[in-house]
């Protein structure tokens with residue numbers, strides 16, 4: 459018994475880093491190490507509050523993106539989704555870039571005992587300790603994955619990563635490609651093959667051109683743009699233009715309506731949700747959703 463307890467104690471020590479700190483901004487909690495290899499690379503603290511500015515700025519960017527998507531455009535709210543029951547916060551863990559490999563990683567699972575309160579359930583994602591929100595919209599990108607997860611179980615990369623890259627336009631300034639050839643891309647077999655193999659690159663190839671072609675250009679409310687600033691006073695929103703929010707929201711809704719068809723083809727909803735979220739057979743349903751929205755069916 460004693461041996462068992464020792465093992466458990468050891469595991470707990472490994473799971474929680476000794477100097478992990480928690481910074482809260484609204485429903486966002488950033489969990490970060492103050493020193494060591496997981497601590498943020500840029501330790502500037504211009505407001506001298508003991509929290510690295512990068513940590514505060516990551517939370518600020520996510521709250522800003524959240525207000526754009528939920529407050530202005532009515533995208534599904536991850537904290538209110540049928541899929542995630544009784545979650546009340548979002549936890550962001552800062553991880554060493556070397557260990558994480560990516561700039562960020564978003565989970566579609568609920569953290570049943572959140573890091574800031576074991577009695578609370580939280581959604582969560584990771585952001586690399588090298589990220590600087592002034593120049594990177596990774597925090598908004600990872601947040602948008604939570605929006606996607608709460609909208610639909612579809613998870614094929616050309617949709618999941620391509621549209622999440624599109625969502626970075628919420629805070630970033632994007633040089634929009636020409637949308638003139640989208641009609642051809644949605645019909646052509648060779649374009650279809652390229653789309654199905656795509657990932658982040660589908661933002662430029664498909665999602666931005668689609669938004670531009672459909673003339674879904676929106677100017678963010680001036681009060682919102684003025685509201686969000688990083689610790690050093692720099693604006694969070696790099697410009698006040700976003701292309702495509704209405705189109706993308708429609709596509710998410712149509713995707714939801716196609717889930718049963720995809721699941722049926724895979725062998726049932728339970729099986730599909732478990733193993734079929736990235737199945738190749740999903741591709742036709744996702745692209746069909748895009749085509750239907752493009753042709754104004756919704």
Ligand SMILES: [Zn+2]
Pocket residue numbers: 599600603618619622
């Ligand atoms: Zn992503």
